[in-house]
Amino acid sequence: MTLIEIAKGQNGYVSASQITAEGIPRRKLAEAVDKGELVKVERGLYALPETWEDPYLAAQHRFSRGVFSDDTALFLHGMTDRAPFSLTMTFPRGYNATPVRKAGIICRTCADEVLELGLVELTTQHSNIVRAYDPERTLCDLVRGKGTVDSQIVIPATRAYVKSPKRNVEKLVEYARRLGVEKKIRNYLEVLL
Secondary structure (H helix, E strand, C coil): HHHHHHCCCCCCEEEHHHHHHHHCCHHHHHHHHCCCCEEEEEEEEEEEECCCCCHHHHHHHCCCCCEECHHHHHHHHHCCCCCCCCCEEEECCCCCHHHHHHCEEEEEEEEEHHHCCCEEEEEECCCCEEEEHHHHHHHHHHHHHCCCHHHHHHHHHHHHHHCCCCCCCHHHHHHHHHHHHHHHHHHHHHCCC
C-alpha cells in the first residue's frame, strides 16, 4: 500500500506512525511532500493537497491525551449550532498544558478517575474520528466549570438534550453525582422536563 492510498482511505490524512506500521520508510513522507503529493499539517500528520483542513483532527493528533469537551463537544454532538471560537480539550491533572495553550486551545483538567467517564469517539464534519465526551458528561462539565455558568450555552444545550431520543437521564444524574454537580443538573432538568 502506498502513502497516497493510505491517505485516500482516511479522508486525505496519513500519519507517520501509520506508515511505520505499514512498513513504509519515513523518508517516503519527505519525498511525497517535496513532490507536492502531500502537505505537512502538524508534526507527524500529513494530508493530500486537496484535503480540507480539519482542526479537530489536527488538535487530536498533536495533543493525543486530550479529549474534546465543553462547547467543543456540544458542537461535535450537534447540540449547538455555535461553532466554538476556540477548541476546548480536557487533560489529566499534572499534564503540561503550556503547548496546548500556546496552540490557542482552552485547556481543562480533571482527576484521572473521571478522565474517561463518558469518553466516546465522534465523527467531525470532515468525517474524521476524534475523542470527545458524550452529551451527559458534556452537560455536567458545562455546569461544573469555574466561575459563572454561561446560561446562553447551557440552557439551549439542555433543551436539545431533553428533546433528544438518545437522552439517558439516569446516566446524566449518575455522572452529575460522580462529578459533584447533581444539584445543579437536577435544577436544569426540573425546569425543562
